Amino acid sequence: MLMSGADFRDSLRRYDPTVFVDGRRVESIADDPQLAPGIAAIGVTYDFARRSEYQAVMTGTQHTSGKLVNRMLHINRSTQDLLNKLEAVRLVCRESGCAQRYLTHDAFNALFQATSRIDEDKGTDYHQRFVNYMHQVQADDLTCGVAMTDAKGDRSKRPHAQPNPDVYVRIKERRKDGIVINGTKAIVTAAPYVHELLVMPSRNMTEADADYAVCCAVPLDAPGVTIVARPAGRPGESAAKFSARYGQSTGVVMFEDVFVPWDRVFLAGEWEHSQFLTTTYATHHRHSCIGARAGFGDLLIGAGVLMCEANGLEPGATPHLRDRLVELIKIVEGFFACGVAASTYGQGDPSGAFQPEPVFSNVGKLLLSTQIYDMHRIGHEVSGGLIVALPGPDEDHNPETSGRLADMLTARPDVPYAQRMEVARLMEDLTASGEAGWYSLISLHGGGSPEAMKREIYRNYPIQERVAMVEKLLDRGVLAGEDGKPARNRQPGRCCVEGCSPPAVPEPVRELPPAQAKPDAAE
Ligand SMILES: Cc1cc2nc3c(=O)[nH]c(=O)nc-3n(C[C@H](O)[C@H](O)[C@H](O)COP(=O)(O)OP(=O)(O)OC[C@H]3O[C@@H](n4cnc5c(N)ncnc54)[C@H](O)[C@@H]3O)c2cc1C
Structure with a gap:
């Protein structure tokens, strides 16, 4: 069953979680206006999976069941799957800013790989438990939040x-059941409006940390779970052209004596495997982040061009504006290319799943993590200061000012004032608002x-392979001197044709007269 975005919202009505937003208890997560933009953004992943033109990237056949599932819940079986997922994330994020649900994909793939590995090492049955759980989530087309980052103290x-x-989240008690x-x-991310929370370890553990090596699935409204969250985006703000419609909430999730039955437990004390689970998740997730931020980049590029035009300038004919836009394109497609490389060099795992090549995945994420600030700067540079100086939308309806503002703030006759304001507010929303800060920090x-x-x-990174390669070059004389002879000879005492002569014994230091030995006070 592939739900629609509207079905997704409705499905949340089955849950009655303990959620607080801005100091207020939320009565219905599906209907709370402060959470609506977050639900709408996840909704895009549901709606797009039902559109025939997006079927190839937005859905996949789950090999363990033969069923068609949403790409955000699918286990990768090939490099093409990795590429499809990357494209799918870009697609949903250029529509929604950040569609959040790809976290479920990243956790599922890491768990598929890690549970298989733990079973191999420990003789446990985590893999089958996880596959059963995953099939249920796929059948119901659910969304899981990833609860990995501990408070950490x-x-x-x-x-x-x-x-x-x-x-840190820990196992407080082990029971029979x-x-x-x-x-x-x-x-x-998305904590207040997902169906399930996947609790995962956030770091490598030592034996003394064994109780903290825990991974399990918890329904959002399980007794003992309390979520304290921020609003998703900028709901209700009329100036928030984009993030009043699509946004993301993040929540602090407190677990207090939460019972989890064994069939939902995928790691319980096998501390040696915590690092593999965490880093494998990170590799998948950083690959997804590349697609997500490329989608955000698409929004910025489009808004940047429209803003230049609304200001009366053709970016293609204005060298420095074209230059800035090309810089933006270079940044976005540069890190996206790392995502493509991570996909095409993707690696099969003994579990049968495919994961992105880790160096390209991490390099791409590292590039975007700092270049997001350059992306915002370029947006500001091509737009001008109006994006933060423009009077608010209420002024648009003020009979005493709106007419004059429209006359004075129109830049070119074929772009109406209202349109210029719309683009300026969109650019502010994406690059200079609280929501823009969220995009920086994520x-x-x-x-x-x-x-x-x-x-x-x-x-x-294969650093030793690089070292061995250069050593071989040295040994083969590839780095020879001008006379064609090897620049390096490993045989002691044979560094040159004559052989080395020992360095001369230094002359004993002559004692200087006191006046010369003393440094000048002016020095
Ligand atoms: C918008 C947003 C959404 C997110 N969504 C999710 C989510 O859905 N699920 C999830 O699990 N996590 C999520 N995260 C959390 C994210 O993974 C963490 O922010 C990240 O791992 C850094 O951890 P931290 O924020 O606790 O920072 P810290 O760990 O406090 O790091 C702060 C600085 O201190 C350094 N530092 C930390 N510890 C050490 C140490 N021991 N030695 C030396 N230096 C150290 C770090 O390198 C960093 O520079 C989200 C984060 C953001 C900002």
Whole structure:
């Protein structure tokens, strides 16, 4: 069953979670105006999967069941799947800014791979449990939020060494029928309006952290779950051209004695496997982030051109504006190309799933994580200051000012004032509002801080192969001197034709007269 966006919203009515937004208890997550833009953005992933022109990228056949499922829930089986997913994420994010649901895909693929690996090592049955759970989610076409980033407390201490044991989510009790978890996940996108939360470990663990190596699926309204969230986007703000319609909420999720039956538990104490699960998720997620931010880039490029035109300038005929727009295109397509490379060099896993090549995946995410600020800057540069100086939309209806404003703020006769204002407000929304800050931060820290990507790049890059290659070049004399002889000879004492002579013994230092030895006070 492939739900529509409207079905998705309706399906949330079955849930009665404990959600607070801005200090207020939310009565119905499906109907709360503060959450509506977030639900609408996820809704795009549902609607697009039902459109025939998007079927190839927005859906896939799940190999374990033979059923057609939404791409956001699909396990990759080939490099083409990886490419389709990348394109699908770009497609839904250029419509919605950020459609959020790709996190479910990233977690599902990491879990498919990790559970298989844990079973292989420990003789457990996590993989089949996970596959059963995944089939159910696919059949009901659900959305899962990813609750990975713990509150973490003191960053210098491991989970078990924290003064407050609940700043990381942990197994508090093991029962015959399941586990009881406690703790806090601090940043969870879409937390208040998903069907399920996938609790995942956020780091590598040591043996002492074994209780913190936990992964499980929890329904949003499970007893003991409390979500404290921000509004999704800028609901109700008339100047928010885009993010009043599409936005994203993030929530703090507190788990207090939450019972999880075994069939929903996919890691419970196997601390050695925590790192694999976390980094595999990160590789999938950073690949998805590339598609997501490329979609955001598409919005900026279009808005940038329209803004230039509304200002009376043709970007193609104005060298410095064309230059800035090409810079923006270079940034967006540059990191997107890393996503394409990560897809085409994607790797099969012993579980049968395919994952993006990790170096390209991390390099692409690292590029966008800092270049998002350049993307915003270029938007500001080509637009001018009007995007933050423009009087608010209420002024558009003020009989004392609106006529004069329209006369004075029209730039070219064929672009009406109202249209110029619309584009300016869109550009403000995307690059200079609170929501724009959200796009910066999700780019910089979402999926791990830049440092986490750098560590993964260094860990996965074939550095030793590069070293061996240069050593071979040296040995073969490829880097020979002008006389054609090798620039390096490994045989001791044979660095040149004559051989080395020992360095001369230095002359004993003559003692200087006191007046010369003392440094000048002026020095
Ligand atoms: C908008 C947004 C949406 C997000 N959505 C989700 C989501 O859906 N699910 C989810 O699980 N997470 C989500 N995240 C969380 C994201 O993964 C984290 O922000 C990221 O991993 C960084 O963690 P942090 O924010 O706790 O920062 P910190 O870990 O506090 O990092 C701050 C700085 O300190 C450095 N640092 C941290 N610890 C150490 C250390 N021990 N030694 C040296 N330096 C250190 C970091 O490198 C960084 O520069 C989201 C984040 C954002 C901003």
